[in-house]
Amino acid sequence: MAELDRRTLLRGGAAAGGALIGGPFLGFVNRSSASGSHPPSHSLALGPIPDLRDGKVRLWLPEGFQYRSFHDTESPVTLDDGTALPGRHDGMGAFRGRGGRYVLVRNHEVNNPGPAFGDATRAYDPMAQGGTTTVEVTRYGEVTRSYTSCNGTMMNCSGGRMPWGSWVTCEETVNGPDVGPDFTGASNVPLTRPHGFVFEVPADGRSSGEPITAAGRFAHESVAYDPNGGYLYLTEDNFGWPSGFYRYKPRRHPRSAGRLDNRGRLQMLKVRKRSNVDLAAAQPRRATYKVEWVDIDDPAPSFPYTPGQTAPTANDTALTHVARQGWAQGAAYFSRLEGSAYDDGVVYFTATQGGGPAETSLGPIADGYGNGSGQIWAYHTRSATLQLLYESPGPDVLDFPDNVTTSPRGTLVVCEDNVDDNYLRGLTRSGHLFDIALNRLTSGTGADRSNDEFAGSTFSPDGHTLFVNIQASRGMTFAIWGPWRRIGV
Template sequence: MTFSRRKFFAIAGTTAVGTLMVSPMEGLLARQAFGRRFGKGYGPLVPDPRGLLDLPAGFQYRTFSLTGELMNDGTKVPGGHDGMAAFPGPRNTVILVRNHELSPTSATQVQGPNPYDPFCKGGTTNLVVGRDRQLIKQFTSLSGTFRNCAGGLTPWGSWISSEENTSTPTSFPIGNRNYVSKFHGYNFEVPASVTSAVKPEPLIAMGRFNHEAVAVDPKTGIVYETEDTGDSLFYRFIPKVRGKLKEGGTLQALKFKDIFQAQTFADFPKGKPMKVEWVTITEPNPPQDTVRVEGFAKGAAQFARGEGIWYGNGEIYFCCTSGGALGLGQVWRYIPAKETIELFVESTSAAELENPDNIVVSPYGDLILCEDGDDEQFLVGVTPKGELYQFARNSLNTSEFAGACFSPDGKTLFVNIQTPGITFAIWGPWTSHRG
């Protein structure tokens, strides 16, 4: 980091910041300073005097749960804040379940009494946030897992936390800096209602691969899964019993109906729905990282690093971080009821969109994308027409945004800056300043 830990905590110690209305000249200067196109949205971003988060005029933020803080269970807040979801809690509180993307060599770790693998430092923490957006309680809810990047919320009130690593005791034996004692590459379920760490149980039937994120169709209970590799597949898991993933089910991969082994990395038409079908994976828990190899051999389509995914209004959107002709990212839209998929967004320049990662469908119809590029990082909004705009800028450093999600009442956007690890609550005039 290019700033001291003392400076970080001094900056982040402020509980809330209200941004002010800006003049046309100030808005122009903001555009020139950031070098980014704004388009439709909530207006130009106002530079944050505290150097944390630039937002449109009228929006405010509060920070909490910084890396290193002491939690209620006596452990410290780990780093690597990543995927996250918000759930309704008792007495009008909000419960956040948050991933920590940490490996065995990370400087911090998720500490809990029931680690899945004692040599691994990833996992989840649960946060209880009050009506005033103040943190009430935080504690470890899952530990001993490997690089919990993202995941997804379920309609039955739990968070599926996903491992983005397929290490085994053979691939990383004792003596290696990354050694592990168990197989990795699984999903784990964490109920939002827990008050202490769960006993980890891998959801083996959902597949062992470089998991990124999941989204559940509430109408069917089918779980859709992304995979973060350069030749990833897009999966669905059909559980034997709706809402009970531990009881197993069938894993399948998406195939374009009229294209065998489609490669969607570039030169795909935008806005053209295409019919799909599904091929069944017969070995969802292979000894090697070969689930996608089996699926592709059966005709499944390949995607360029599938990452964030979210369900909203009968549609499922997911990001391909390095997709597109320029490798700057794509957003795909899958409609389960029609069994169609289409390329919804493809970045044409880094100034427009750079490597989208986590994604959320907002209550107001737009998508919010978390950038994970090389330079300055933005939260990028996407209108229902596919128009892009910048909603927030990380003015602290160049670390990625992660874990964007809205409170159950739709009034607060929660999001993380992954490093050094900080969670934001953002609120303001969500239905105004729209172009």
């Protein structure tokens, strides 16, 4: 427990942030520079808790919490429709189901060309291995039904839950037969269609299999929907280059249409009256910016190629095609934008490597654009104001925040993605970080898997259960429940 206590003490609120101007985090205060600061009242001791599935300890949690894991692909799992469940469980949304059960729509972030899982005749691209699966579960993580809901896509990273009953899944790639190899070096020639889009997946059925191309072809990470303005706010995780924060406005308001149309306008965030502001660099306390939005005129590019032959367009060129249109108009630079969540007029989103010294070039940068340990931003939709909510002072405090969700009481739940111990963290309204869960996985052979990242955190609609994934080739999903109110979640 010594390491946990040390991290919690260091984490006593070390942040670069300030009082928010509205939304659930009203009253956030900076506590980073106060010498001799005390640990937050939320500091929680985590301890080993056995998995109700088989009694094995996979998580450390606060006292009074329980969990059950399911769809553990360390051993083969077959869905009800006969699909062999892929791994790489990533972003996920929870919906109300039948008889008090919940429905989870879950991404699988599988890259590289290969046969699609599930029914290949219904796949967007029969030579792409990613997609989504839908799982019906009880509030205690007992699976009652499961099936393929979107297939033939690639690198399905995160996404967003839509209030009319859909999950929007995001492809974190621009691979396609018209684009050269990505960071893996694998040829894209076997692919049959371009990738880099978002797809709508109904919670009670299958995706149509056709992307919302007007929402852009870039390295999509997540989506947060503003029901008042009707905008989808989109994050981009372009690893080696600056990333953008976008919004997509369908022509018809989705709440009335009950779906997304493909005839809208894509825009990119720009700091008002300033061009190409580097928001990936360390920010001052209470960093606040008025913003505007610039139009992207070519959101879904295709590139020349001859089928069956190596594409002439380099992957880096394709990755930045959309962003460069925004940069030319002064759009802001972020570092690796990942998870996002909407709550009461505010879109919260993470910048995984933000908060360090400024980069000296636009990329490509081998270890990722951004030299910090992570930032959490808040965009106030009504006032068009961007504010830094939290900036990690170092990896011992918060290391690479990724997926994020909000609890029914407004606490942010942050998934950590680093190469050491990975935590689920809470960020309170008063600006304190605290631990919710610690990964203590081992493989069937006893190998340490504690550096496997958490992903896809999402609360059940009634707030009883937090579902979260382990994003690894041998992925799994957890259902966690307990006295959330007592620990401030």
